[in-house]
Amino acid sequence: SVGTILSSRATLWFAYLEMFKSQTRSAVSVREGQGVVLLCGPPSHSGELTFTWVFNEYPNFIQQDSRRFVSQVTGNLYIAKVEPSDVGNYTCVVINSVTKGKVLSSSTPLVLRTDGKICSLLLTNGVPFPSKVKVQKSSAVLEIPDFQQEDAGGYECVAENTRGKNVARGLSVFTAKPQWIQTATDTALAIGEKLLWECKANGKPKPSYSWLRNGETLATEVRSFSQQSLLNLSDAAMYQCVAENKHGVLYSSAELLVLASPPDFTGRPLRTLLKARAGTEVVLECRPQAYPQAVTLWKKGNEILHRTERILLLPGGTLKIINVTKADGGSYTCMARNQFGTASTTGRLLITGETMKLQ
Known part of the structure; x- marks a missing residue:
């Protein structure tokens, strides 16, 4: 097995629904043409709830339409542009979707005010609204799609009539659970190398971060994770970045493989025979598979090659010979070594006729 990762958290609750408190609800007064919100205030519960409202007598349920809306989040009843026919008593009905239990609130009287009509103007931070904001001034309703x-x-909201002016202020807050912008990915590194992973998520409020290795906490409050010491075989595991705010938790998983092996030319040996014309350039590549990267050495026959004006030993083990001559022909061997072993591959270079120069 490679390692261990944690799943998202799960919570087990037993569903229940308590009774509403038996207390009289205050009347809500509103002017004709205005909007109004009747609060449900569901009692203590566990399990998903559904909400309906009764108008005057049970079971005369409110039918939602273009003016009336029941929130299935809060249970509140919203009525736009109140009419005289809306006057009456309203009762919130709460149903537990799990237990099927049902409770009814005390009734809330809705009455009309008769102290004159208002003119409403809504502002945000003292500046005009963006074009997408919809304002119904006649009912003082603000909608932000x-x-x-x-x-x-x-x-x-600025409300005024012939008797004066009043201002009501409110604050809207944007919240969002974390969403990944950047995550760690599966990585394979050679023993002795260094690791750097970074994860990033947006969200409101700003997410906090932690890192897990095989389900155990490694670091907290950091978006990036780095292995400060050189990697060894015991570092191979499953790692997770966790981003969390009060609205949700995200897990991102990545596997770290630590590779360790001696040099191996099985997949990339030197060509057994390489032909080149005199005066041209020859390139011989020494590319063994090795973790960590191997140190290379070139030989011609039994002699170790050193850098000259014509013989170049390039990074990565490549041998380049410029303006080859007959004397460059022969057997070439690349030897590779790391802490786990050595290996070699041999090929023969054959130089053909001298380059002819035209007069």
């Missing part, structure tokens, strides 16, 4: 982080901020 596709709410984004840049829409968060302070909002105010």
